[in-house]
Amino acid sequence: MSGRLLVYLHVAIKQRALQSDMESALPGVEVIAVGRVADFERLLKDRVDAVLALPVVLSAYKLSPGLHGQRAGSSEERYVLVGVGSAPVASRITSVGALDLLGREGTNAFVKNLIGASPKVERVTKFEDLLPLLQMQRADCVLLPARLVPDLARASKLALMVQDIQKGVGLPAAASVGQNGPELLRAISRMRANVAKLVGVDQWH
Amino acid sequence: MALTRRIFLCTLPLCVGILSACSPSLHDSSSSDESRELFSITSAGPRAPTILVFMPDTTQTQQVLSGLRDELGKDYRLVALRVDASSPPSVIEGALKRYAPAGLVLMNNPTVSAYKAVQRSHPEMRFPPAVVVMTSFLETQAAELRGTTGISYEVPLITAMTNLRRLLALPSERVGVVGRAGLRAYIHRQIELCALEKIPVVTEEVSQRPNPSELKRAIRRLKQRVDVIWIMNDDKLLTPRLISEGWMPGLDERPWLPSIVGAASLVSARSNLGTFAVLPDHVALGSQAAGMLLDIADDDWQVPSGHGIDLPLSTTTTIDLAQTEERFTLKTDALQQVDRIVK
Numbered sequence: 001m002s003g004r005l006l007v008y009l010h011v012a013i014k015q016r017a018l019q020s021d022m023e024s025a026l027p028g029v030e031v032i033a034v035g036r037v038a039d040f041e042r043l044l045k046d047r048v049d050a051v052l053a054l055p056v057v058l059s060a061y062k063l064s065p066g067l068h069g070q071r072a073g074s075s076e077e078r079y080v081l082v083g084v085g086s087a088p089v090a091s092r093i094t095s096v097g098a099l100d101l102l103g104r105e106g107t108n109a110f111v112k113n114l115i116g117a118s119p120k121v122e123r124v125t126k127f128e129d130l131l132p133l134l135q136m137q138r139a140d141c142v143l144l145p146a147r148l149v150p151d152l153a154r155a156s157k158l159a160l161m162v163q164d165i166q167k168g169v170g171l172p173a174a175a176s177v178g179q180n181g182p183e184l185l186r187a188i189s190r191m192r193a194n195v196a197k198l199v200g201v202d203q204w205h
Numbered sequence: 206m207a208l209t210r211r212i213f214l215c216t217l218p219l220c221v222g223i224l225s226a227c228s229p230s231l232h233d234s235s236s237s238d239e240s241r242e243l244f245s246i247t248s249a250g251p252r253a254p255t256i257l258v259f260m261p262d263t264t265q266t267q268q269v270l271s272g273l274r275d276e277l278g279k280d281y282r283l284v285a286l287r288v289d290a291s292s293p294p295s296v297i298e299g300a301l302k303r304y305a306p307a308g309l310v311l312m313n314n315p316t317v318s319a320y321k322a323v324q325r326s327h328p329e330m331r332f333p334p335a336v337v338v339m340t341s342f343l344e345t346q347a348a349e350l351r352g353t354t355g356i357s358y359e360v361p362l363i364t365a366m367t368n369l370r371r372l373l374a375l376p377s378e379r380v381g382v383v384g385r386a387g388l389r390a391y392i393h394r395q396i397e398l399c400a401l402e403k404i405p406v407v408t409e410e411v412s413q414r415p416n417p418s419e420l421k422r423a424i425r426r427l428k429q430r431v432d433v434i435w436i437m438n439d440d441k442l443l444t445p446r447l448i449s450e451g452w453m454p455g456l457d458e459r460p461w462l463p464s465i466v467g468a469a470s471l472v473s474a475r476s477n478l479g480t481f482a483v484l485p486d487h488v489a490l491g492s493q494a495a496g497m498l499l500d501i502a503d504d505d506w507q508v509p510s511g512h513g514i515d516l517p518l519s520t521t522t523t524i525d526l527a528q529t530e531e532r533f534t535l536k537t538d539a540l541q542q543v544d545r546i547v548k
Contacts, residue, residue, distance in 0.1 A: 017541035036488070038275035100492075104276070104499065123496065125489055128368075128542075129519045135363055135401055136516050155367050157403045 001028040001187055003049035003180030008040040008057060009033075009172055009199050010099045010127050012151035018198060025195040026187050036125045037103050049178035050185055052199070055170035056110060060102050065173035067185045069201030071147075076168030077200060079114060080149060083141035084134050087161040090115040097122045097133035097142035111143060114167050131156055145169070147200055172199045241296070244270060244285040246278045254307035254506075256498060257333075258285040259297060259316045265487050266312050269338060272491020273310060277498065281307075290315040294322040301332075307506050308498050309335035311355075317346065324351055334501045334508045336494045341438070342391065344514050354501075354508045356493055356515045358485060362395040362435055365465045365483040366404050368522055369433065372481065372539040373463055373529070380465075381407045381431030383423045385415075388439060407431050414441065420451030428460055436479065438467035453478055461532040469523045474547050480533070482523040489519030523547060 005026065011018050019033035032048075034040050044051065044061065051063060058065050068075050081088040081096065088096075098111050100123035108121050122139045124130060131152060133139040144152065146164070153160055174185050189204040196202065243262055247253075256277055260266045270285055277283050286300055297319055309332075311317050317340050324332060337343055337355030344357060366380060380399070384392045389410070396406045407430050409423040420442070427434060436443070436452065443452075456464055457477055466472060466479030473479075497515070501508055523545040529535055540546060 013538075013541035014544055016544060036275070036492075104496075123492075124518060125492065126486075126519060128371075129489070131367060132361075132364055132516070132518045135367070135398065136361075136518075138515070138518070155371050158401065 001026070001180075001183060002030075003028075003184045004030045004032065004047055004178070005184055005188075006040065006043050006048045006051045006053075007031060007033040007199075008035075008037075008051070008053040010035055010101075010125075011198055011200075012127055012148055013198065021195050021198060022191075025192045026184075029184060029187065037100060037106075044177075047178065049180040049183075050174055050176050050188070052172055052174045052188065054101065055173045057101055058173060058175050060106060063175035063177060065175050066182070067174040067189055067204050069171035069173060069196070069199065070203045070205060071171060071201055073203075074168070075171055075205075077171050078146040079143060079165045079167070079169055080146045081115065081141045081143055081163040081165065082134070082149060082152065083161050083163070084158045085161065087163040088141035089163065090117045090165070093117065093119045093140040095120040095122055095139045097124060097130050097139035099123070099127065099130070099144070100125050114169065115143065115165055127151070128155070134158060134160075145200060171201055174204075241287045241300075242284065243287050244274070244283070246274060246283045248278060249280050249282055251282075253280060253282045254502070255282045255284060255304050256308045256310065257300060257304050257306035258283065258310040258312070259288040259300070259320070260285055260310070260312035261289050261316070262287050266339065268487035269312060269491040269494070272488040272493075273495050274491075275488075276492050276495030288316045288319060292319060294319045294326070297323050298327075306333050308501060309333050310494055310498070311335055311337045311353075312339045314340050316340075317343075317350070321346075321349055334498075334506055336497045336501075338490055338494050341440075342388075344391070344394075347514055352508050354497060354512050354514065356490060356497070356517055358517070359391075359438055360467060360483045360485060360520050361398055361516050362406065362465075363398040363402055363404065364516075364520055365435065365467075365481075366399065366433070367402060368483055368520065368542070369463070369465060369481055371542045372524065372536060374534040374536055375432045375463075377432050378403075379405045379407060379431040380433045380435050381409065381427035381462075382435045382437060383409050383411055383420065383427065383442065384437060385413055385439065385441060386410055387413060387441075388437070392437075406435075411442075415447070415451075417447055417450035420447055421455040424452070424455030425458070428458075428462055432462060434462050434464040436464055436466045436471070448478065463529070463533050469521075469545065472523045472525045472547055474525065474527055477525075477528050480525055480528055483520050484523075485517040486519040486521045490517055493518055521545070 015033040015035050022031040096119045111121050130142040335353045409427050463480040466482045469482045471479040472482045521544040524543045525547050
């Protein structure tokens with residue numbers, strides 16, 4: 001199998017490690033894992049066969065997913081707000097830290113839609129950068145997938161408090177954008193479970 | 206594993222180069238603005254406000270520029286001009302007149318010094334808001350600059366320790382630091398931040414210009430009381446002589462403790478100086494600076510009053526794997542949390 005897979009997902013390990021794990025799970029595939037939207041935009045134009053990203057990102061770039069991730073039978077996952085000392089209340093927060101999915105405007109809109117409020121959004125490009133926002137009190141709370149809360153808590157002794165959000169967010173999905181795309185999507189669907197788990201997925205459909 | 210003095214001295218220029226990443230050595234003070242232009246993006250159109258960047262031309266500053274470009278390039282005319290240690294303040298003065306920027310970004314110590322000189326010589330002039338990056342101990346200089354904010358270049362100890370916590374199994378998390386009295390306030394701020402994460406910090410103060418024996422004694426005393434040594438990016442404590450005759454023998458003595466450094470070049474397979482380096486992610490630093498400028502633009506191009514100096518949010522990490530495996534205990538999957546592994 002051959003082809004070029006662009007992965008744009010924020011995970012609890014370094015992009016270098018994600019790229020390496022995915023390459024070992026997809027022999028023959030060139031995997032490029034990035035965490036910055038600008039890098040994603042640039043690489044999207046560079047002979048890519050398939051893209052693995054959140055559906056909200058694929059939609060923003062007018063890409064149609066041909067493969068959807070699922071976990072526990074759902075194609076969406078829960079997000080939470082995490083604050084220090086007390087559980088955040090969306091309507092009362094003035095600032096929230098979030099992973100930069102879609103640049104300033106797009107991420108602001110994503111956050112607003114998700115939490116139903118319009119606080120100032122402090123964007124970061126890596127999962128591990130959410131914690132400094134809380135430590136340095138740059139944000140009242142941070143927004144992240146619930147599955148990543150244990151990873152956040154493992155690195156911190158702050159009194160982290162979690163508040164569920166009602167709306168769900170689509171799990172990672174893959175879109176074919178090049179000649180080898182369909183073949184890559186089939187390979188992703190058969191990817192080892194421990195690697196799929198890194199991106200929050202236990203099944204593909 | 207031990208680094209011989211000869212090998213070490215060969216590596217010093219690299220170490221010093223990194224420690225002064227913001228001190229370029231290009232010389233062309235007579236250049237015009239056009240020849241100094243490193244980068245210009247005008248896709249936002251001719252009426253878009255201009256953001257002017259004064260910077261030396263180094264790998265690190267180019268990375269910061271790329272973060273700025275990604276965030277600002279679509280909405281602003283972004284122009285980067287080369288300024289170096291030999292550039293007279295008139296270079297900045299001339300560019301301010303020529304480009305009439307809405308906002309500025311200043312990178313590194315010599316650039317900030319030149320900008321200070323321009324502000325001092327024009328006390329009546331209104332300067333555009335400026336964001337300073339890549340400048341050592343910026344907090345101590347900020348009061349001398351008008352309409353300026355910025356991001357400090359030193360990675361806070363709390364960030365370094367949080368990163369280390371993901372990697373090493375430590376008996377406890379007491380950190381020791383050797384510091385000069387001149388940096389007492391800075392160290393105190395680090396102690397306050399670390400307290401949030403319940404990380405005790407123990408300090409050993411040395412004189413303003415310690416000799417290797419004084420430094421070694423301080424390291425020995427610290428080693429009795431802590432689990433990790435933090436080596437600050439203080440150029441007065443990181444002279445070639447102090448590294449080779451103070452830090453290296455001091456750290457090589459038992460008990461072995463992991464050491465955190467602030468420059469990737471201080472983590473080397475040929476030495477046991479740094480176990481783990483944590484330094485700013487320069488592209489992310491550019492994005493963070495761009496975010497500050499966007500906030501300033503939203504505020505009608507005013508630096509919000511009382512806005513202090515921010516801390517860098519994003520870092521990159523390097524680990525000396527051979528030293529770590531020989532002397533310490535890595536946590537399961539720890540290497541998935543590191544950007545660069547030195548073997």
